[in-house]
Amino acid sequence: MTLSIGMLGYRFMGKAHSNAFSRLSMFFPDAPDIERDVLVGRDEDALADAADRLGFARTATDWREVVDEVDVFYNLGPNDVHVEPSVAALEAGVPVLSEKPLAATLDGAERMAEAAAEADVPTAVAFNYRYVPAIQHAKQLIDEGAIGEIHHVRANYLQDWLVDPQAPWSWRNSEEIAGSGALGDLGAHSIDLAQYLLGDSIERVSGHLKTFVEERPVPGADGGGLDAESGDSVETRPVTVDDAYSAQAEFANGAMGTFEASRFANGQKNAHTIAINGSDGSLRFDLERLNELEVLRDDGRGFETVLVTDPDDPYLDHWWPPGHVLGWEHTFVHEDYEFLSAVAEGESYGPNFADGLAVQRVLDAIERSDESGRWVEV
Amino acid sequence: MTLSIGMLGYRFMGKAHSNAFSRLSMFFPDAPDIERDVLVGRDEDALADAADRLGFARTATDWREVVDEVDVFYNLGPNDVHVEPSVAALEAGVPVLSEKPLAATLDGAERMAEAAAEADVPTAVAFNYRYVPAIQHAKQLIDEGAIGEIHHVRANYLQDWLVDPQAPWSWRNSEEIAGSGALGDLGAHSIDLAQYLLGDSIERVSGHLKTFVEERPVPGADGGGLDAESGDSVETRPVTVDDAYSAQAEFANGAMGTFEASRFANGQKNAHTIAINGSDGSLRFDLERLNELEVLRDDGRGFETVLVTDPDDPYLDHWWPPGHVLGWEHTFVHEDYEFLSAVAEGESYGPNFADGLAVQRVLDAIERSDESGRWVEV
Amino acid sequence: MTLSIGMLGYRFMGKAHSNAFSRLSMFFPDAPDIERDVLVGRDEDALADAADRLGFARTATDWREVVDEVDVFYNLGPNDVHVEPSVAALEAGVPVLSEKPLAATLDGAERMAEAAAEADVPTAVAFNYRYVPAIQHAKQLIDEGAIGEIHHVRANYLQDWLVDPQAPWSWRNSEEIAGSGALGDLGAHSIDLAQYLLGDSIERVSGHLKTFVEERPVPGADGGGLDAESGDSVETRPVTVDDAYSAQAEFANGAMGTFEASRFANGQKNAHTIAINGSDGSLRFDLERLNELEVLRDDGRGFETVLVTDPDDPYLDHWWPPGHVLGWEHTFVHEDYEFLSAVAEGESYGPNFADGLAVQRVLDAIERSDESGRWVEV
Amino acid sequence: MTLSIGMLGYRFMGKAHSNAFSRLSMFFPDAPDIERDVLVGRDEDALADAADRLGFARTATDWREVVDEVDVFYNLGPNDVHVEPSVAALEAGVPVLSEKPLAATLDGAERMAEAAAEADVPTAVAFNYRYVPAIQHAKQLIDEGAIGEIHHVRANYLQDWLVDPQAPWSWRNSEEIAGSGALGDLGAHSIDLAQYLLGDSIERVSGHLKTFVEERPVPGADGGGLDAESGDSVETRPVTVDDAYSAQAEFANGAMGTFEASRFANGQKNAHTIAINGSDGSLRFDLERLNELEVLRDDGRGFETVLVTDPDDPYLDHWWPPGHVLGWEHTFVHEDYEFLSAVAEGESYGPNFADGLAVQRVLDAIERSDESGRWVEV
Incomplete structure (x- = not known):
């Protein structure tokens, strides 16, 4: 077939x-x-x-x-x-x-x-970040109990492509099209990863959204009017979404969570980081070094920098020998492999729309909290 | 004299x-x-x-x-x-x-x-952390405008000395004696550093406090009753302060802040970190590597790891040649030098009790926010 | 066509x-x-x-x-x-x-x-390592004079797949088939990169080769005799190449070089590192973090960690947005693109067989030096 | 007394x-x-x-x-x-x-x-670098057999204070006063640490010394003649020692060593690094981060970053709680404590003059090798 x-x-x-x-x-x-x-x-x-x-x-x-x-x-x-x-x-x-x-x-x-x-x-x-081998390895360690009961998770996703006020308007700045800004675009990844890795759900949140630059120039010909002297676009459109958000969270099992994402974090290109502290160990990950997982083991004294490229690491037997690192795009290969296999074999698959909705409920609660100034149940 | x-x-x-x-x-x-x-x-x-x-x-x-x-x-x-x-x-x-x-x-x-x-x-x-040379250098850079208008500050202070539920009770676990836990002990440093470096004050906060272990054994003879077999203390006392806190903040000039401190961050001994993102640059600091400041400059492409040990770095002409690193204790020498000099010369000094009160108001607001479930004005 | x-x-x-x-x-x-x-x-x-x-x-x-x-x-x-x-x-x-x-x-x-x-x-x-974008970027910086006159280059290539004495014999352990061991397999890359980046050639070398394990078990059926009890192979073959080499070098323009490669560097999977110090700056690269180049600029105070993933970085406009990192395999795409384009257009290409021979002469000189105990002209 | x-x-x-x-x-x-x-x-x-x-x-x-x-x-x-x-x-x-x-x-x-x-x-x-707690900890690990039989040691000591050709002449540039340059000043530390940590002695070496700048201006009034226009010193003195050296070594037990030191390593202030690879583990140290030791354990997958500040780490019970880092100067306190205690109690002490002579023999062999172009027995 x-x-x-x-x-x-x-x-x-x-x-x-x-x-x-x-x-x-x-x-x-x-x-x-x-x-x-x-x-x-x-x-x-x-x-x-x-x-x-x-x-x-x-x-x-x-x-x-x-x-x-x-x-x-x-x-x-x-x-x-x-x-x-x-x-x-x-x-x-x-x-x-x-x-x-x-x-x-x-x-x-x-x-x-x-x-x-x-x-x-x-x-x-x-x-797709569930399919980073280092994240899969983290999930295995957590599920095996290697880090014990989880007390803390902090997940940030920092980029800087809007820090220049002259960076052009795009659909990602429109509430109508995008729904939200850094929150939905970047925060959705953080929240999914946190709930996935902990195997736990966020119960209540306090959120904070911020728009630093209220309008941006419309690029190119569509924009119409150009300034006669500078040639710059003189048309702007309003930014109707957040440039950055932060959130505090409480998980069902009692873990504390802190979240943040920004398109204004100067110097960070794609710094999707997640750190988890448990009673018996800790984990740290940074997407800009996606082949690495930092692991504090129960009998360890500090974080071990594990290059997750061994043949028995998740998906690695499909690729190259140890130390021959993968890139960002490999997450899509793993994702599509799993999804298409599930389709072909008529099996269930996750993260599915129900998981997507679970994240969306958290996004929505963060927005409601920002508006009301109160902690909000998810 | x-x-x-x-x-x-x-x-x-x-x-x-x-x-x-x-x-x-x-x-x-x-x-x-x-x-x-x-x-x-x-x-x-x-x-x-x-x-x-x-x-x-x-x-x-x-x-x-x-x-x-x-x-x-x-x-x-x-x-x-x-x-x-x-x-x-x-x-x-x-x-x-x-x-x-x-x-x-x-x-x-x-x-x-x-x-x-x-x-x-x-x-x-x-x-005393104001007196880390790297922090002084950060202050200079910010005051010179090297990183521009500030959008983000995130300040965490992570330790792990209470992650073992059998770690003994001490006065630091008592609300009566200590006032609060990680919040006042560690968070006070973060909040002071943030307000000091930004030259700006926190206007409103949302806070979250958590006690993971509700009682702890009382050590030694005072504890009285020991278990006949194990020799362990059988007396415990309640932990009446937070083991960890987190907070979101808004500064007067519009910067977003996130704060966290914990005594349960397994693998972190004294990880007092602060990261600041501005329109023209960024800064990162970690107390565990206190001789270093990471600096993103306006014309830079990534963070530069600066060893703040040059003769024209703050206080460094008093110590050793470049690359001969200082320790934690040096902050007290700088602090006492400045304070005692001010006393001797009858000059004003900061951080003084007014600055201490400013921090205390934020600590108090975080606690009130945690209790009320609302954002609170400082 | x-x-x-x-x-x-x-x-x-x-x-x-x-x-x-x-x-x-x-x-x-x-x-x-x-x-x-x-x-x-x-x-x-x-x-x-x-x-x-x-x-x-x-x-x-x-x-x-x-x-x-x-x-x-x-x-x-x-x-x-x-x-x-x-x-x-x-x-x-x-x-x-x-x-x-x-x-x-x-x-x-x-x-x-x-x-x-x-x-x-x-x-x-x-x-292929010439085609790592970070290496291409390093080459550009050197050619522009950004680091000035070069004084030092140190290039190591550390792996650990033979540290276990029971790791099986393969053709890479045979002088007849492979010529040499770590020297030709890994050192060839280091030497080529050094000569390429410096735009300079090694004039004389002092070399040191070492075989730590003299024979290894032959795996599988070919090996024949298996131990009756353990099932282990009882046949072994001699290791006739080096497990590790080191070399000192002098370049035509006076730069000092040090080189090392090993298959016994426990904990290093593919740590191909190169550091270059010039009169106006320095560069550092590690293949295990192949998207990064550490750059000391003339007006800098420390090494800047540059994520070489911007659209105007070498080859990056062909791939993904900033911060979406590439993997090891991308070097082959760049290499084959350049070579096949040269073939199609009848243009010259490098590194070609003459460049390969230039490296081989250095490899040979290192072996001769090891045998003679003297510095040897290339 | x-x-x-x-x-x-x-x-x-x-x-x-x-x-x-x-x-x-x-x-x-x-x-x-x-x-x-x-x-x-x-x-x-x-x-x-x-x-x-x-x-x-x-x-x-x-x-x-x-x-x-x-x-x-x-x-x-x-x-x-x-x-x-x-x-x-x-x-x-x-x-x-x-x-x-x-x-x-x-x-x-x-x-x-x-x-x-x-x-x-x-x-x-x-x-004094023997008295860095992280080095003492490394010594304990090696002596306990935690890293097994040692195959490799590489020890570099990189500084950059002479990279500017106008940096003034000092006694450290004089063979008559200093004996040698980077070799004796910096290399002596590396060689001692290597022999100390391995508990083994270097048997033969191949050396390379280099002087990049042949004469330097004499500073200040002593220099006499100043240029009428620029006010610069016009008197120079010859640099009669090495600005940098490298060496390859073979230890008695068969380990390979590589060594290098430079005063021209732009961007490195005091980067005294040592890496050791054994059959069961590896260690890495950098003086610029002197509170840290990177440890690959036998059952580990990568290097663990150990903050050597726990109460049972060497000398640490005398100082501060975990995570409150020491500085460069603490090595002298430990050294003088040990030496003066030995004096007071009439006990033997090391490293003593015999150890100093052992290092000097290696320094001498490296110089002889550089002159003869041959490997030299120590």
């Missing part, structure tokens, strides 16, 4: 998943056979170009026409187009992978999770 | 300051001459021993008898004895250095600050 | 290059079209399997039959089979990429370089 | 030891009582000043007059004045501590070691 894939979106995430598809046969020989069937987008020229580069057989400008023609549907569009196409695909019995956060709004996420519950097919929300 | 010093307390902090006193003449030849006059405590034997070791000429078991006999009074006792002796000394016109936090309660801190305001003499609250 | 590729060898390096071939069209759209034509090996079953997995159209068990049928020949076999097939291909006018070191012996390397000189086609020796 | 101390030299090392003396009573109560008796130097004014600051009771401008009047003699002068005063003191039965290297020449070192052998009193050569 060959799984035909339909994919909505062909930019950053489209490239990441297409690359992953193209590598399965060489590195995961037991992965299902797949066919990059149809690429969906609105701009016909760009779409044709992308289909060619990303190896898709055909294109479509209306997802309605194709969601029921494929065996798997990848929804990689902006957050505000996650709901309709995903629900339609599920209603047609087609398994769906959606990029994160699950939706721009809690309502949307609930609709998606309901559709998933009704459809008897696997769904996936693309929390 | 020789300044005679009276000192209440002779354990950890007593040793730290006595060491500092003994080093001034060799390394800070322009420091005022001092005389270690009288050491104050309750246990006569231990006191005599300490006076001998720490170089004090005489001892006293009642501070009332000596606070007006000395030129400077160092109050290094537990938090609940900061108020009375300090106020008495100030009323006698004697300059006072108090260990941090300023007091066990906000009321106490206010009384101390009032007494300081009325007395026309210098006071000091022992936020 | 589509370039047909013949490839000898299908294990570690075969997989690395096949993966690279398969990624060119998506990430380097201007790369020449290629066809994975014929895979060459001796074991027909394994070969068929590999061809299927690596995407080759056909197989051959005798390289003689195919070297003149392809547009490019990749020689990825053990060191002792580098010479004949490469020379034959060159004599047929076919461009050749050879894995490193160029040959098992200096004689062999000279024959290859002569054949390359006579053939008017590009050749390549697979010093 | 109180030990009276005579000390020749009052600059860098004089200050370091005087500071150590002044701290013994508070931190090492069982140390012998000492009296800083007489300070020896040539410049009367500077000497009087120093005696005052360093706490010496009296001064002398001729060591001959005082070496037999004290209980212990500290020889902290330039290398060329180590021999005569030390031998005279020993002949008078006075224990001597000499700064390192033991002497400017092998002959001198031999004379000192002979005098020590004849005198029945303790001697010391001031290899």
Whole structure:
């Protein structure tokens, strides 16, 4: 059997998943056979170009026409187009992978999770950082009890691409399209990782959102009016989402959590860090050094820097000898391998839409807390 | 003129300051001459021993008898004895250095600050980490505008000495004596550093306090009943303070702050870290590597690891050539040099009791927030 | 035009290059079209399997039959089979990429370089670490004069896969097949990088080779006799190459070099490090953190940790946004892109067989020095 | 009994030891009582000043007059004045501590070691880095067999204070006074540490010495002629020692060693690093982070960063609680405590003049190797 894939979106995430598809046969020989069937987008020229580069057989400008023609549907569009196409695909019995956060709004996420519950097919929300080998190794250590009862988790996701007030406006600055800013884009990853690694859920939160720059220039020709002298865009659009958020959390089992994400953390490009302290050990991870996990063992005196590239480390037997490090993109190969295998074998899969909704509820609680100035139950 | 010093307390902090006193003449030849006059405590034997070791000429078991006999009074006792002796000394016109936090309660801190305001003499609250050369260097960089407008500060202070539930009860676990736990002991340092470095004050906070272990064994003979078989203490006392706290903060100028301290952060011995992100650069510091400051410069591409040991770095011309690193204790030498010089010359000094009160107000706001479940104005 | 590729060898390096071939069209759209034509090996079953997995159209068990049928020949076999097939291909006018070191012996390397000189086609020796973006960035900085006149280079390559005396014998332990051990396998990379980055050549060396374990068990069925009780192999073969080497070097322009490689450096998996000190700055690199370059700038106070993932960093515009790190395998994509482009456009390419020979002369000088106990001119 | 101390030299090392003396009573109560008796130097004014600051009771401008009047003699002068005063003191039965290297020449070192052998009193050569707690901990681990049989040691000592060609000439640039340059000043430490930690001796070496800048300006008034326009010194003196050295070594038990030191390693202030790889583990140390030891344990997967500040770490019970880091100067307190205790109790002490001579033989062999271009037996 060959799984035909339909994919909505062909930019950053489209490239990441297409690359992953193209590598399965060489590195995961037991992965299902797949066919990059149809690429969906609105701009016909760009779409044709992308289909060619990303190896898709055909294109479509209306997802309605194709969601029921494929065996798997990848929804990689902006957050505000996650709901309709995903629900339609599920209603047609087609398994769906959606990029994160699950939706721009809690309502949307609930609709998606309901559709998933009704459809008897696997769904996936693309929390790809679960598939970093070091994170998988951390999960194993926690599940084995190697770090004992967990007292603390702190998860930050720091970037700096908006620190310049002249950095251009994009859909990621629009509440309408994105739902939220750093919170949904980056915080969703942190919150998912924390709940996943601890095997525990956040019960209540106190949140804080902040927009440092209230409007940004609109780039390029679309922007229209350019300043006669400088040639700079004179049109701006309002930033209606957070540039940064922080949150405090309490988990069901009593662990304390602190969270933060920012697009204004000067000098940090993609510093998704998570630290966990337990009664018998601790763990630390930084995405900028994604092959490493720092481990404090019960009989240890300090953090051990483990290069997670041994053959018996998660997924590593598929790749290279010890010390030959992987990159960011490998997380997509692992993710798509697991999801497509689940689809092919009709097995359940996680993180699925229910997991995506669980994260969305925390995102929503953080926003509500920021508005009310109170701790909020999730 | 020789300044005679009276000192209440002779354990950890007593040793730290006595060491500092003994080093001034060799390394800070322009420091005022001092005389270690009288050491104050309750246990006569231990006191005599300490006076001998720490170089004090005489001892006293009642501070009332000596606070007006000395030129400077160092109050290094537990938090609940900061108020009375300090106020008495100030009323006698004697300059006072108090260990941090300023007091066990906000009321106490206010009384101390009032007494300081009325007395026309210098006071000091022992936020010694301001005197780490790397922190002084950070302050210079910020004041010069090297990192621009500040968006983020995150300050954590992680230790692990209570992670074992059998770690013995001490006064630091008592609300009555200590006021609070990790919050006042460790958080006070973080909050002072943040306000000092930013030159800005925290306006509102959301706080979270947690006690992971509710009671602890009482060590030694005082504990009385020992288990017949194991010889373990069977008496326990309740832990009435926080083992850990976290807080979110907003500064007057709009910066976001996150704070955390814990005595349960397994694997961290004294990890007092502070990271600051500005529009033009960033800074990172970790007390466990106290000779280093990580600096992102405006024209930089990543953090530069600066060994703050050059002759023109703060205080370094008093010590050793470049690369010959200082230790934790040097902060006390710098602190006592500055405070005693201010006393000798009748100049003002900071951080003083007003600064200590400013921190105490934040500590209090964090506790109130934890109780009310709301953001609280400082 | 589509370039047909013949490839000898299908294990570690075969997989690395096949993966690279398969990624060119998506990430380097201007790369020449290629066809994975014929895979060459001796074991027909394994070969068929590999061809299927690596995407080759056909197989051959005798390289003689195919070297003149392809547009490019990749020689990825053990060191002792580098010479004949490469020379034959060159004599047929076919461009050749050879894995490193160029040959098992200096004689062999000279024959290859002569054949390359006579053939008017590009050749390549697979010093893939030149294609790490951080190394390319280092080269740019050096060439711009950012670190000034170079005084020191130290290049180590530390692994630990032979530290267990029971680690099995392989061809890499045989002088006949491999030529040398850590020296040729790892040292060749260090020496090439040093000469490449400095733009300078090593003039004289003092070398030291060491074999810590003199014989190793032969694994598997070939080994024959197994111990009746333990089931362990009782057959061993002698280790006739070095487990580790060190060298001191002097460059033409006066820089001092130190080199070391080992398969006994416990705890180091693939720690290929190079540090360079110049009159105006310094650089440090570690392959285990291959996305980072540590840079001391002329106006700097310490090493800046640069994440070499910006769009204007070498090759990075082909991949992902800043902070989304690359892996070890990407070096092969860059290498094959450059070599195949040179082949397609009939341009010259480096590192070529002449560069491989230059390294081989240093390897040979190090061995001669070890034997003679004297410094040796290259 | 109180030990009276005579000390020749009052600059860098004089200050370091005087500071150590002044701290013994508070931190090492069982140390012998000492009296800083007489300070020896040539410049009367500077000497009087120093005696005052360093706490010496009296001064002398001729060591001959005082070496037999004290209980212990500290020889902290330039290398060329180590021999005569030390031998005279020993002949008078006075224990001597000499700064390192033991002497400017092998002959001198031999004379000192002979005098020590004849005198029945303790001697010391001031290899203070043996007294870093992390190094002591490393020694314990090695002696316990925690890292097994040792295969590799690499010890570098990198500084950069001469990288500027205009850095002024000093006695450290003179062969006559210093004996050698980076080799004797820095390399002596590395070689001693390596032999000490391994409990093994270097049998043969290959050395390389280099002088990058052949002459340097003479600073200040002594230099005489200043350039009329620039005011720069126009007098220069030749640099007659090495700016940097490297060496390869073979130990008696078969371990390979590599060594390097430089005053031209731009960006490194005091980077004395040592790495040791054994069959069961590895160790790494860097003086710039002197409270840390990196340890690969037998059952470990990577290096553990151990903060060597626990109460049962070497000497740490004398200082502060865990995580309150020590500085460079503490090594002198430990060293003087051990040496003066040995003197007071008439016990033997190491590292003594015999150990100093052992290092000097290696230094000499490295120089002979550099001259002859051959490996040289120690």
